[in-house]
Amino acid sequence: MAKDRSPILQGTLDLMVLKTLEQMGPLHGYGIARRIEQVGQDALTVNQGTIYLCLVRLVQKKWISAEWGKSENGRKAKFYDLTRAGRRQLQAEVENWDRISGVIARVLDPAAEV
Amino acid sequence: MLAWMRMWLARIWGFLRPGSAEREFAQELETHLALAEEEKIRQGLDPKEARRQARVELGGMTQLMAAGRDARGLxxxxxxxxxxxxxxxxxxxxxxxxxxxxxxxxxxxxxxxxxxxxxxxxxxPTLPLADGERVVAIQTWDDSRLRPHLTVLEDVERWQGSLRSVVDFGVFRRVDRNLRLGDGPAERVRVAEMTAAGFQLARISPSLGRPLVQADEREGADPVLVIGDRIWRTRFAADPHVLGRTLELGGVDHRVVGVMPAGFAFPVSDQLWVPFRGAALGRETELDPGEATAFARLREGVALESARAEVRALGLLPRRPAPGSEELDLQARMVPYALAFDAHAEPGKxxxxxxxxxxxxxxxxxxxxxxxxxxxxxxxxxxxxxxxxxxxxxxxxxxxxxxxxxxxxxxxxxxxxxxxxxxxxxxxxxxxxxxxxxxxxxxxxxxxxxxxxxxxxxxxxxxxxxxxxxxxxxxxxxxxxxxxxxxxxxxxxxxPLGRTWTALVVIQVALCLGVLPTAIEMGWGTVRKGVLGPGFAAESYLTAELAVDREQLEQSQGLQTALPATGESEQGMAAFDLRFGQLQTEWVRRMLGESGVLGVTTSLSPPGEEPWVDAELEPIELADGQRSPASHRLVRLNRVDPHFFDVFQIPVLAGRSFQPGDFEGSATAVVVNQAFADEWADEGSPLGRRVRTTRFLHQDGSTRNDHPSWIEIVGIVADRPAHATHGTMYQPAAVGQIYPLSVSVHTGLDPSRWSDRARELAAAVHPALRAERVLPLDEIYRENEVANNLGAFSLALVTLSVLLLSAAGIYALMSFTVRRRRREIGIRSALGAQPFRVLTGIFGRAVGQIGAGVVVGTLFALLLAAYFPIEEIGGWKVPGVIPLAALFMLAVGGLAAAGPARSGLKVDPIEELREG
Known part of the structure; x- marks a missing residue:
């Protein structure tokens, strides 16, 4: 099972976190990690700890905001939400991803281009 | 870009305030673990396994915390x-x-x-004036001797009229004048005679009144004066109505027309400015480069190099060399202003x-x-x-x-x-x-x-x-x-402690020992006079310097024709000497008439303060028919009147004192002190030998020939001060032959009581005469002591630091040796070796290094003692200082080694063998 898992591509974790927050609204770190794992359907190896380092970076860039609140079972947790700058950044990153993944797809399967 | 900036700002903030973010991050990870654990328990895992898995999935807490710290800070x-x-x-x-x-x-x-x-x-140097780097001086340069030469006023006028690359061209000359305010006593002050351009060039406006203007320079114009802020505050109590008040300068009343703000001291360090009247001086007048120069500002857009080329091309008017003088290579030269006063500084080099x-x-x-x-x-x-x-x-x-x-x-x-x-x-x-x-x-x-x-x-x-x-x-x-x-x-x-390190120890011990005797001899030579005292009652003598305001004297005596304002014609000098001699005699006569005064003498300097000369003893025929080699020594030279030895109670030890005939005509006799005789002791008694001074050293380091002819040594007197470090020659000086003149008054009581009287008598003899630096002789000696002690203290500090370092180096070497060889010490002790033998074996090498350092250092010190003229730079030979220093260094080495040696003896053999 573990052999079939792929590591997250370098530089894509920021994009995944931003997209998760856009879809799900405010979430704490554990929620974000679980959501990415669920969406990845166990095909991705997510080192949950790195999610927190990514969150620190995104907060510093003011792409997401952080606020302390209560989790669903009453625990004190830090909730993250997408900012306006984050939304713009997400849009730019998605476009960039589409472009790159399109190029890669074409490189890998030239027949599909026709 | 913006996001990147935000991130780094946040990181800087995180670096400065790490505490709360660290706690929040830890709390967040704890929440994560708790939430994960709860979910896994809900999925059916037992709590222990749930916790383990949660931790594995999150990753190592310590590493995460460290990575978080790195991500938040710098x-x-x-x-x-x-x-x-x-x-x-x-x-x-x-x-x-x-x-x-x-x-x-x-x-x-x-x-x-x-x-x-x-x-x-x-x-x-940076000139603290607006665009100060564009202010220049134009001077006559003696290229054969590489120093500024006298500038003829005619050349200055020509430069002013012809140079196109400069503006605000002007000239100044600094002169000494007697200053008298109201009925107070006269005081010698330095005055800058400056053209109005100096004020334009400096671009600094007066704080009161006006600067000097061209109209002030015309012959017959009212004598006016601009004063500096310091004079305004000290002499006029910062009187806002000072303009229009008069003060007597060189015997002439001058009206104050302006006050310059604090900090203004152009051209050099001046506080009094009067107009420069070139026309009155005459075009032939020569300006002394030490006291006068032409100045200007480079025209906008003109580079220094092109201006220098223009000055070089314009050059000097042809000069007629003085009869008998050597040919000089003179040229016109422009330099950045401040460099004009330093002969050694070349612009840009x-x-x-x-x-x-x-x-x-x-x-x-x-x-x-x-x-x-x-x-x-x-x-x-x-x-x-x-x-x-x-x-x-x-x-x-x-x-x-x-x-x-x-x-x-x-x-x-x-x-x-x-x-x-x-x-x-x-x-x-x-x-x-x-x-x-x-x-x-x-x-x-x-x-x-x-x-x-x-x-x-x-x-x-x-x-x-x-x-x-x-x-x-x-x-x-x-x-x-x-x-x-x-x-x-x-x-x-x-x-290992390699060869480099051990060589360093040898070198530092050698260096330390090499310089130690020199440092001791320098230190002793410096403080010796203060420690031993002058050896006579210096506290019962008052000394002063008699000088005149030459211009004031010339004007009052009608000497103008005989004595040019500048320049040194023989006629003029003779007239001046004669008149100054009269004033000097009168001052001495009146001083002697004062009650309590035991004696008055005049000389070039008070005893112990004489200038240095290079003396040469005439070679003599030796017994084998050869001539002895010429020998030069640096000695002090004083020129004294007939009463000098009596007033200072200096006994004649051999030969004779001066006789009345010695004071007539040129000097034919010289008396030396005991230190002089001792210095030449290896050539026998100097009595009857002939001596001449080949160089006269001024205080500024420049030299001139003084008495090239041979003069016979007729007497040897005791040293005064008693602990003189150098030979002294005394030459007879007739009245009027010394200027400025040092006078010493033997009072027997507190001499400072006569200080004011000395000044009053000068003013009473002639308004142009003044008594300056009126001080008890012991105060002069004390002033020197302060400087000497400061020098000795610095020397002691440097020496102490070298010694301490050397001791510390030896200590380090010994500690190192003990640490490295503890096991060996342990084995040898266990085998029953005597502690002393163990130590000898262990420290043999280190002791050898110290010994080698001592030997090399002793040789170095002997070389220094043989070839370094320590007495000529103020040192004093101390007999036996080199062996003493060697013993001292051995003792320092021994002390430094004592600690590690004791630690070596305390090595427990059992312990060391077990550890090994």
Whole structure:
């Protein structure tokens, strides 16, 4: 099972976190990690700890905001939400991803281009 | 870009306030673990397994916390901060090394900064005027002797009329005048006779009234005066209505027309300005380059080089050389203004001597830094386990080197800061001392504060010092051999003390011993006079200098035709000597009439304050028919009246004193003191021999021939002061032959009671005559003592620091040896060896090194003693100083070795053998 898992591509974790927050609204770190794992359907190896380092970076860039609140079972947790700058950044990153993944797809399967 | 900036701002904030973010991050990870654990329990795992899995999925907490810290702050700086704290802790722990090493580095860096400051002031002074770098001086340059020459006023007028590359052309001349305010006594002051252009060039407006204008320079114009802020405050109590008031300058009433603001002292250090009246002086007048120069400002857009070319092309008017004088290579030259007053400074050029001096400063750093390097290397032995722990935990070699280097850098940086602060404080002290003591004031462009460049140089020296003292031991202590030891954590590591290190110990012992006798002899020579005292009742003599305001005297006596304003015609000099002689005789006569005065004598200088001359003793026929070689010595020269020896109660030891006939015509007899006879003792008694002075050394270091003819030594008198360090020659001087003249009054009681009377008598004899520097003789000696003691203190500080470092180096070597050979000591002790024999074996090499250092040092000291003329630079030979210094160094070595030796004897054989 573990052999079939792929590591997250370098530089894509920021994009995944931003997209998760856009879809799900405010979430704490554990929620974000679980959501990415669920969406990845166990095909991705997510080192949950790195999610927190990514969150620190995104907060510093003011792409997401952080606020302390209560989790669903009453625990004190830090909730993250997408900012306006984050939304713009997400849009730019998605476009960039589409472009790159399109190029890669074409490189890998030239027949599909026709 | 914006996001990137935001991130770094947030990181800086995180670096400055790490506490709360750290706690929040930890709390967040705890929440994560709790939420994950709960979910896994809900999925059916038992709590223990749920917790384990949650932890595995999150990753190692310690690593995460560290990564979070790095992500929030400035990771490089965090490491640096940690190393810095560690360095400070190590410096505090090894306080002995810190104090000794820091002191030595401070001294070396301090000396470097002082030399840098001096070179900066000498070769690239900044003129504190608007566009000061465009202000220039135009002078006559003697290219054969490489120094400024007298400038003829006619040339100045020609430059002014012809030069196109400059504006605000002017000229000044500084002269001495008697200043009298109201009915007060006259006082000699320095006045700048300056054309109005000087005020335009400086671009500084008066704070009151007006500056001098061209109309003031016309012949027949009212005598006017502009005063400086200091004079305004001290003489006129900052009177806002000072304009229009008069003060007597050189016997002529001058009306104050302006007050210049504080800080204005153009052209040099001036506070009184009167118009320069070239027409009245005459076109042939020669201006002394030390006191007068032409100045101007470069026209907008004109480069210095093109202006210099114009001046060179314009040149000088042809001169008729004085009969008998040698041919001179004179030319017109333009230089940045402040350089006009330093013959050695060439515009835009730093001479090789200066570069060499800066290079030598780096060498000064080597001995203290090499010692510190040994100490640091030895200390790393006691820190091997710490280094090993850091190495095993993943610190790279360069990280360890960086940390060890940083420790020394912190020490060097502290030394640099201390050196800069000390030199700055010294600058403030020097300025206040010079302001108090210097008659002519300090040139306004001399800046006693340290420039950013000088501070930068101190920083550079600190970096170099840290490189020498820190990098080598750091590399050595973390080298391959040491690293293999790091892996064997907890085991003893045997690092070798190579030849380089041991050679350093030999060199430093030798160097220390080599310079110690010189330092002792210099120190003793410096403080000797103060310790032993003058040997006569100097406190019962009052000394003063008699001088006249020449212009005032000429005007009042109608001597103008005989004595030109400047220049030194023989006729004029004779007329002046005659008149000054009359005034001198009258002053002495009146002083002798004062009750309580026991005697009055006149001379060139008071005893002990005479100028230096180079004396040559005439060669004589030896018994074998050969002539003795010519021998020169630096001696003091005084010129005295017939009463000098009586007034100072100087007994004649051999030969005779001066007779009335000696004072007629040119000098044919000379009397010397006992020290003079002692200096030439190897050639027999100097009595009856002939001597001549070949060079007369002025206080500014320049020289001129004085008495090239041979004069017979007719008598030997006792030394006065009794502890004179040098031979002194006395020549007879008739009335009027010395100017300015030193007078000494023997009062028998507190001489300061006659101070005012001395000045009053001068004014009463003639308004142009003044008595200056009226001081009891012992006060003059005391003033010298203060400077001497300061010099001796600095010397002692340097010597002490060298000694301490040397002792510390030996201590380090011995400690090192004991540490390395503990096991050997243990085995030998276990086998029943006598402690003394063990120690001899262990320390044999180290003792050999100290011994070698002592031998080399003794040879070095003997060489220095033979070839270094210590007495000529103020030292005093101390008999037996070299063996004493050698014994002292052995004792220092022994003391430094005592601690480690004791520790060696305490080695427990069982313990050592078990550990091995």
């Amino acid at each position: 990771p490089g700086l965090d490491g640096f901060w940690l190393d810095l704290k560690l360095s400070l802790r190590m410096l505090r722990k090894s306080w002995g090394l810190t104090v000794v090493g820091g002191l030595a580095m401070t001294l070396a860096i301090g000396i470097g900064v002082v030399v840098f400051w001096f070179l900066e002031q000498a070769f690239s 730093i001479p090789w001597e200066a570069r060499l001096m800066l290079g030598l400063i780096m060498l000064l750093l080597v001995p203290p830094c090499a010692n510190i390097a040994i100490l640091i290397y030895a200390r790393t032995l006691s820190r091997q386990s710490e280094l090993a722990a850091r190495f095993v935990l993943g610190a790279s070699r360069w990280r360890l080197v960086g940390q060890l280097y940083l420790e020394v850098l912190v020490l060097a940086a502290s030394a640099a800061v201390t050196a800069v602060m000390s030199v700055s404080a010294g600058g403030v002290f020097l300025r206040s001392m010079l302001e108090r003591e210097s008659r002519d004031g300090i040139p306004f462009w001399v800046d006693f504060s340290l420039s950013p460049q000088a501070m930068g140089f101190a920083g550079f020296l600190a970096l170099v010092a840290a490189l020498i003292a820190g990098l080598a031991p750091a590399l050595k202590a973390t080298g391959r051999q040491a690293q293999s030891g790091f892996h064997a954590l907890g085991k003893r590591i045997d690092l």
